Amino acid sequence: MNMANFLYFAVNKIHAIELNKLFNEKGIASEYVISSEQHIATGVDLSNEANRERIRKFKNNEIDVLINVNILTEGTDLPDVQTVFLTRPTISSILMTQMIGRALRGKKTGGTEKAYIVSFIDGWKNKIAWVNPEKLYIEETATWDENNKENIGKLARLISIQKIEEFVKIIDESIDTTKLESIDFIKTIPIGIYTFSLMIPSEHDEDRIKNCEVLVYDSTQEAYQKFIDELPVFFEVNQLNEIEFFTEEQLDVLAEKVEEAYFTGFEMIPDYNKQDIKDILSYFALKGIEPSFLQFKDREKFDISNVAQFIYENELGGKRKKEYLDELWEKEENFLKVYFGYNKLYFRKYLDNEVLKLEEPDIYYMSSKESTVIPEMIHINKLTLHEIQNINPQYWRQLTDAVYERSKDENGFYTCSISGFKAKSRLYFQVDHIIPMAKGGLTELENLQVLRRDINKLKSDK
Known part of the structure; x- marks a missing residue:
């Protein structure tokens, strides 16, 4: 292998500078090009001038190694590059093609006869970043069977983690949750969950992995399905196909477009989460495929309105009611304890609401009625x-x-x-x-x- 004409793709500015330092310490002539480099005294952006000079040196074989951060993926002619080192992770097929393309020119187009592509992968990182064992189990399972008893429990636990905020709101008397409490309990149970992981890039620190779980309810199912189905069209129309990572400002704008197209104007209880939309957009930009969806097939088994019906019809109260609920709570096969995050208070609060619906149905009916008032002077x-x-x-x-x-x-x-x-x-x-x-x-x-x-x-x- 020719020990010259090495092109490195680095993660960020700090990574590029550190690599350059290591090469220089070993006596290897190297430089780096980055998108922004300011003069220490004046603060003037020197990147364009500095980049041109460093690329010129590389072309003229004055240096052996050129390290770059998102500069040389396309558009720059470097015909003599023989070896590309991918020291930055990517799961974008577009970016990968652009990076390795720097070394695949071939002799007919002024390139080299042979090319070497060296990729660095931290496989352990994908394992150590998981936030809970259920998520890891689901991702590691080759074939996910929604009917498997063990899997039902793990999915219930994964959903429970995402519903903690909702559970807390229900028991907090200072928060009005009347709308949520007024709907049928079965509609508060997700029909399934989109589960995926994102790599979040950092300019200065190490990139991190974000685990995403998007709960889908009866109220949001159609909107999410249309959104997911039309992701390729959305990216085409908004000219996003060559973007691997979005800034937060870009995500704000794109999420608003998604809301307008699929979510705004529909009564959704439980509601969608705007951050979930951003995460799905980020995932599709990286992977180009829709996220995995796990259906919560046996959600009817978690419908405590049936428990409330039994209590109401059999006039259970006091000690008899407590004994019945304790027995139900401890039964392993129904997973109620798992679904409510092993917090009996959440379970009892929801159950009390369901019993009250049976005893005083008009309370919830009247509370849930709303009307939109538009001032008369506005036509x-x-x-x-x-x-x-x-x-x-x-x-x-x-x-x-x-x-x-x-x-x-x-x-x-x-x-x-x-x-x-x-x-x-x-x-x-x-x-x-x-x-x-x-x-x-x-x-x-x-x-x-x-x-x-x-x-x-x-x-x-x-």
Whole structure:
């Protein structure tokens, strides 16, 4: 192997500097290129000037090793590179292709006859970062059987960990949980869980692994399913396919787009978590595949409304009630103790609510009724769609759904009113005013149409 023309891909700036120091200490001529390097005295960004000079040295064989951080993945011509060291982890096929492509030019295009790709993998890191044994067991199991008794218990425990915040709110009298308590208990039990892990990059410290569990309920199932199914289209429409990691600011913007497309305007109890949306987006950017979904098949066995029904119909109280509940709590095969995080107070609080529903059903019925009040002086059809979305998301969803349904052909394709472009995903389109509001147009069904995004942008207020 030629001990020159080595290209290293480092994790971050600190990593690159440390590698460069080690090479220099061993007498190996090396340099590093990074995206940002400031002059100590003036604070001026020197990266462009410094990078050009260091790349020139590498091309002219004045140095043997060039270390970089997200600079040389594509676009820079380095024909003499023979060996690439991947000292940074990635699970992005796009980034991996770009990195190894630096050494795969071949002789016909000015490259070398042979190329060497050296990858460094910390396999132990994926094991030591797990936060609980259930998560590790699920990830390590080759075939997950939802009907297996042991697996049911492990999944119940994994779900329990994610529901701790909800359990705490239920027993906290200062927090209004009436909406959650008023729905059927079975609807508070997840139908399943998306489970996956993320690598969170750090500019200065070691990257970390984040374990993600996204609970999916009856109320959020359809929204999550559509979101997951359309992830490839979402990334295409928003030009995200070549991005491996998002900044927090980017995730905020993208999560809002996802909310508008799939979640806003629907009654969801329990509700979704915006952070879960961000985690799924980050996972898809890294892996390019949808996260694994584990179905909670036997959730009916955790429905304590049946226990409440038995107590109510048999008029159990006092000592008899306590003995019955103690026996039920200790039964290993029903996993109630596991589901409620081994905290009997959570169990009893939920059970008391279920009994109260049977004794006083009107209390929950009246408490759960709400109405959205719009001030009389505001004529809703004179508001923008965005304004309507903010003050009455349910009506906004109803109105936009009607516009899209009207644009759909017999084969289920949405159609752009101007270009005739057709697609089955709404993500390619936007709802537009036929007569712009600036010219007196109103926000009502008769004055709304579906346009392809780029055409709507060109149309503006014309």
